[in-house]
Amino acid sequence: MSESLLSLARTVGREAAAFVADRRPAGRVDVAATKSSPTDVVTEIDEACERLIRERIFAARPDDGFVGEEGNDVAGSSGVEWVVDPIDGTVNFVYGIPTYGVSIAARRDGEVVAGYVINIASGAEWGSVRGTGSWRYDGDERRVLFAPVPESVAHALVATGFNYVPEIRAAQAAAMATFLPQVRDIRRIGSAALDLCGLAEGQFDAYLEQGLKPWDLAAGGLIAAEAGLVLSGLDGPPGERMVMAAHPAVAEEYFALVRACGF
Structure with a gap:
Protein backbone atom coordinates (compact mmCIF):
# COMPACT_ATOMS: atom_id res chain seq x y z
CA MET A 1 0.00 0.00 0.00
CA LEU A 145 20.73 6.51 -1.53
CA PHE A 146 23.20 5.54 1.19
CA ALA A 147 24.42 8.51 3.21
CA PRO A 148 28.24 8.50 3.33
CA VAL A 149 30.22 8.39 6.57
CA PRO A 150 31.63 11.86 7.39
CA GLU A 151 35.33 12.24 8.02
CA SER A 152 34.62 13.80 11.44
CA VAL A 153 32.33 16.29 13.13
CA ALA A 154 35.11 18.87 12.91
CA HIS A 155 35.14 18.45 9.12
CA ALA A 156 31.34 18.30 8.73
CA LEU A 157 29.53 20.53 6.26
CA VAL A 158 26.24 21.29 8.00
CA ALA A 159 22.98 22.33 6.34
CA THR A 160 20.82 24.63 8.42
CA GLY A 161 18.16 27.32 8.39
CA PHE A 162 16.99 30.15 10.60
CA ASN A 163 13.65 31.14 12.05
CA TYR A 164 11.85 34.21 10.68
CA VAL A 165 10.89 35.53 14.14
CA PRO A 166 13.55 38.16 15.06
CA GLU A 167 13.88 37.18 18.73
CA ILE A 168 14.36 33.50 17.90
CA ARG A 169 16.74 34.43 15.10
CA ALA A 170 18.91 36.39 17.53
CA ALA A 171 19.17 33.41 19.88
CA GLN A 172 20.01 31.10 16.97
CA ALA A 173 22.74 33.49 15.82
CA ALA A 174 24.33 33.44 19.27
CA ALA A 175 24.30 29.63 19.35
CA MET A 176 25.66 29.49 15.81
CA ALA A 177 28.60 31.71 16.79
CA THR A 178 29.65 28.95 19.19
CA PHE A 179 28.84 26.13 16.79
CA LEU A 180 30.44 27.41 13.59
CA PRO A 181 34.13 27.24 14.62
CA GLN A 182 33.67 23.56 15.53
CA VAL A 183 32.61 22.31 12.07
CA ARG A 184 33.88 22.72 8.51
CA ASP A 185 31.18 25.23 7.53
CA ILE A 186 27.44 25.71 7.24
CA ARG A 187 25.13 26.05 4.25
CA ARG A 188 21.80 27.86 4.40
CA ILE A 189 20.00 26.81 1.21
CA GLY A 190 16.48 27.92 2.17
CA SER A 191 14.44 24.71 1.83
CA ALA A 192 14.37 22.15 4.63
CA ALA A 193 12.96 19.42 2.39
CA LEU A 194 15.72 19.89 -0.18
CA ASP A 195 18.35 20.13 2.59
CA LEU A 196 17.27 16.73 3.92
CA CYS A 197 17.32 15.20 0.44
CA GLY A 198 20.78 16.68 -0.10
CA LEU A 199 21.91 15.19 3.19
CA ALA A 200 20.64 11.78 2.10
CA GLU A 201 22.69 12.13 -1.10
CA GLY A 202 25.88 13.20 0.67
CA GLN A 203 25.83 16.88 -0.31
CA PHE A 204 26.05 17.65 3.41
CA ASP A 205 27.41 15.76 6.41
CA ALA A 206 24.85 16.85 9.01
CA TYR A 207 21.80 19.04 9.54
CA LEU A 208 20.18 21.17 12.19
CA GLU A 209 17.19 23.48 12.18
CA GLN A 210 14.64 24.85 14.61
CA GLY A 211 11.06 25.81 13.80
CA LEU A 212 10.23 23.10 11.27
CA LYS A 213 6.53 22.32 10.86
CA PRO A 214 5.28 18.83 9.97
CA TRP A 215 5.06 19.70 6.26
CA ASP A 216 8.70 20.87 6.27
CA LEU A 217 9.95 17.64 7.82
CA ALA A 218 7.66 14.76 6.83
CA ALA A 219 8.86 13.77 3.35
CA GLY A 220 12.48 14.92 3.58
CA GLY A 221 12.84 13.41 7.04
CA LEU A 222 11.76 9.99 5.81
CA ILE A 223 14.10 10.23 2.80
CA ALA A 224 17.03 11.07 5.11
CA ALA A 225 16.19 8.36 7.64
CA GLU A 226 15.80 5.67 4.98
CA ALA A 227 19.22 6.67 3.57
CA GLY A 228 20.69 5.61 6.91
CA LEU A 229 20.75 8.89 8.85
CA VAL A 230 19.72 9.39 12.47
CA LEU A 231 17.20 12.17 13.18
CA SER A 232 16.63 13.56 16.66
CA GLY A 233 15.34 16.45 18.66
CA LEU A 234 17.22 18.00 21.57
CA ASP A 235 15.59 15.74 24.12
CA GLY A 236 13.23 13.51 22.17
CA PRO A 237 11.91 12.99 18.65
CA PRO A 238 12.67 15.61 15.97
CA GLY A 239 10.10 18.38 15.80
CA GLU A 240 9.53 22.12 15.87
CA ARG A 241 11.91 22.71 18.79
CA MET A 242 14.82 21.09 16.90
CA VAL A 243 15.67 18.70 14.09
CA MET A 244 19.20 17.31 14.07
CA ALA A 245 20.41 14.69 11.60
CA ALA A 246 23.71 12.91 11.06
CA HIS A 247 25.25 9.57 10.11
CA PRO A 248 25.22 7.01 12.96
CA ALA A 249 29.03 7.04 13.02
CA VAL A 250 29.10 10.65 14.25
CA ALA A 251 25.52 11.23 15.44
CA GLU A 252 26.17 11.01 19.18
CA GLU A 253 29.12 13.42 19.04
CA TYR A 254 27.31 15.79 16.68
CA PHE A 255 24.10 15.88 18.72
CA ALA A 256 26.12 16.57 21.88
CA LEU A 257 27.80 19.49 20.12
CA VAL A 258 24.49 21.00 19.04
CA ARG A 259 23.11 20.70 22.57
CA ALA A 260 26.27 22.22 24.09
CA CYS A 261 26.05 25.27 21.83
CA GLY A 262 22.72 26.32 23.31
CA PHE A 263 20.32 25.99 20.40
Missing part, protein backbone atom coordinates in the same frame (compact mmCIF):
# COMPACT_ATOMS: atom_id res chain seq x y z
CA SER A 2 2.82 2.42 0.82
CA GLU A 3 4.18 2.06 -2.73
CA SER A 4 0.80 3.09 -4.10
CA LEU A 5 0.81 6.12 -1.81
CA LEU A 6 4.26 7.09 -3.10
CA SER A 7 3.09 6.60 -6.69
CA LEU A 8 0.20 8.98 -6.09
CA ALA A 9 2.50 11.48 -4.35
CA ARG A 10 4.86 11.44 -7.31
CA THR A 11 2.12 11.81 -9.90
CA VAL A 12 0.56 14.72 -8.04
CA GLY A 13 3.90 16.25 -7.10
CA ARG A 14 5.13 16.35 -10.68
CA GLU A 15 1.90 17.98 -11.82
CA ALA A 16 2.16 20.51 -9.00
CA ALA A 17 5.78 21.32 -9.87
CA ALA A 18 4.84 21.89 -13.51
CA PHE A 19 1.93 24.07 -12.38
CA VAL A 20 4.21 26.28 -10.30
CA ALA A 21 6.95 26.48 -12.94
CA ASP A 22 4.43 27.43 -15.61
CA ARG A 23 2.89 30.21 -13.52
CA ARG A 24 6.01 31.77 -12.09
CA PRO A 25 6.52 35.13 -13.79
CA ALA A 26 9.88 36.58 -14.72
CA GLY A 27 11.59 38.58 -11.98
CA ARG A 28 10.32 38.63 -8.43
CA VAL A 29 7.00 37.15 -7.41
CA ASP A 30 4.41 39.27 -5.58
CA VAL A 31 3.84 38.38 -1.91
CA ALA A 32 0.20 37.67 -1.04
CA ALA A 33 0.52 37.35 2.75
CA THR A 34 2.93 36.68 5.61
CA LYS A 35 2.99 34.02 8.33
CA SER A 36 5.15 34.07 11.46
CA SER A 37 6.75 37.46 10.72
CA PRO A 38 6.78 40.13 7.96
CA THR A 39 9.66 38.27 6.26
CA ASP A 40 7.94 34.84 6.30
CA VAL A 41 5.97 35.06 3.08
CA VAL A 42 3.18 33.35 1.14
CA THR A 43 2.33 33.83 -2.54
CA GLU A 44 -0.89 33.27 -4.43
CA ILE A 45 0.89 30.50 -6.35
CA ASP A 46 1.59 28.68 -3.05
CA GLU A 47 -2.11 28.75 -2.26
CA ALA A 48 -3.18 27.67 -5.75
CA CYS A 49 -0.64 24.84 -5.76
CA GLU A 50 -1.91 23.50 -2.44
CA ARG A 51 -5.50 23.57 -3.76
CA LEU A 52 -4.40 21.57 -6.81
CA ILE A 53 -2.60 18.97 -4.69
CA ARG A 54 -5.55 18.61 -2.33
CA GLU A 55 -8.02 18.22 -5.20
CA ARG A 56 -5.92 15.57 -6.94
CA ILE A 57 -5.38 13.54 -3.76
CA PHE A 58 -9.05 13.62 -2.78
CA ALA A 59 -10.07 12.65 -6.31
CA ALA A 60 -7.97 9.50 -5.91
CA ARG A 61 -8.49 8.89 -2.17
CA PRO A 62 -11.58 10.76 -0.89
CA ASP A 63 -11.49 9.29 2.63
CA ASP A 64 -7.95 10.43 3.49
CA GLY A 65 -6.98 13.39 5.67
CA PHE A 66 -4.93 16.39 4.61
CA VAL A 67 -2.54 18.72 6.45
CA GLY A 68 -1.08 21.56 4.37
CA GLU A 69 1.09 24.59 5.00
CA GLU A 70 -1.53 26.99 3.73
CA GLY A 71 -4.28 25.67 6.05
CA ASN A 72 -7.76 24.23 5.37
CA ASP A 73 -6.82 20.90 6.96
CA VAL A 74 -9.21 18.00 6.45
CA ALA A 75 -9.77 15.12 8.88
CA GLY A 76 -10.13 11.78 7.11
CA SER A 77 -11.51 8.38 8.06
CA SER A 78 -9.10 6.01 6.28
CA GLY A 79 -6.16 6.26 8.69
CA VAL A 80 -4.04 7.88 5.94
CA GLU A 81 -3.21 11.57 6.13
CA TRP A 82 -1.28 13.65 3.59
CA VAL A 83 1.22 16.25 4.80
CA VAL A 84 2.00 18.78 2.10
CA ASP A 85 4.20 21.81 1.51
CA PRO A 86 3.21 23.21 -1.90
CA ILE A 87 6.36 25.34 -2.19
CA ASP A 88 9.07 24.63 0.36
CA GLY A 89 11.50 27.53 0.01
CA THR A 90 8.99 30.27 -0.76
CA VAL A 91 11.50 33.08 -0.23
CA ASN A 92 13.79 31.45 -2.82
CA PHE A 93 10.77 31.18 -5.11
CA VAL A 94 9.96 34.87 -4.65
CA TYR A 95 13.51 35.96 -5.46
CA GLY A 96 14.08 33.46 -8.28
CA ILE A 97 16.75 31.43 -6.46
CA PRO A 98 16.40 27.95 -8.04
CA THR A 99 16.03 25.94 -4.83
CA TYR A 100 12.37 25.44 -3.97
CA GLY A 101 10.28 22.32 -4.09
CA VAL A 102 7.04 20.45 -3.63
CA SER A 103 7.00 18.12 -0.62
CA ILE A 104 4.30 15.45 -0.22
CA ALA A 105 4.23 12.78 2.50
CA ALA A 106 1.67 10.19 3.53
CA ARG A 107 1.19 9.29 7.18
CA ARG A 108 -0.60 6.13 8.26
CA ASP A 109 -1.85 6.19 11.85
CA GLY A 110 0.52 9.08 12.56
CA GLU A 111 3.67 7.50 11.08
CA VAL A 112 5.16 8.78 7.81
CA VAL A 113 5.21 5.82 5.41
CA ALA A 114 5.91 7.47 2.03
CA GLY A 115 7.59 10.71 1.00
CA TYR A 116 8.25 12.54 -2.25
CA VAL A 117 10.15 15.77 -2.93
CA ILE A 118 10.77 17.52 -6.25
CA ASN A 119 12.91 20.59 -6.88
CA ILE A 120 10.57 22.68 -9.03
CA ALA A 121 13.37 24.69 -10.62
CA SER A 122 15.63 21.78 -11.60
CA GLY A 123 13.22 18.83 -11.79
CA ALA A 124 15.34 16.67 -9.43
CA GLU A 125 13.14 14.14 -7.60
CA TRP A 126 13.51 12.01 -4.47
CA GLY A 127 11.26 9.37 -2.94
CA SER A 128 11.07 6.95 -0.06
CA VAL A 129 8.90 4.20 1.39
CA ARG A 130 9.36 3.32 5.05
CA GLY A 131 11.35 0.14 5.47
CA THR A 132 12.47 -0.11 1.84
CA GLY A 133 14.97 2.74 1.46
CA SER A 134 15.13 6.07 -0.30
CA TRP A 135 16.29 7.07 -3.72
CA ARG A 136 16.76 9.76 -6.32
CA TYR A 137 14.83 9.27 -9.52
CA ASP A 138 16.61 9.10 -12.88
CA GLY A 139 13.57 9.11 -15.12
CA ASP A 140 11.64 6.13 -13.78
CA GLU A 141 14.79 4.42 -12.52
CA ARG A 142 15.62 4.65 -8.82
CA ARG A 143 19.16 5.35 -7.64
CA VAL A 144 19.20 4.10 -4.05
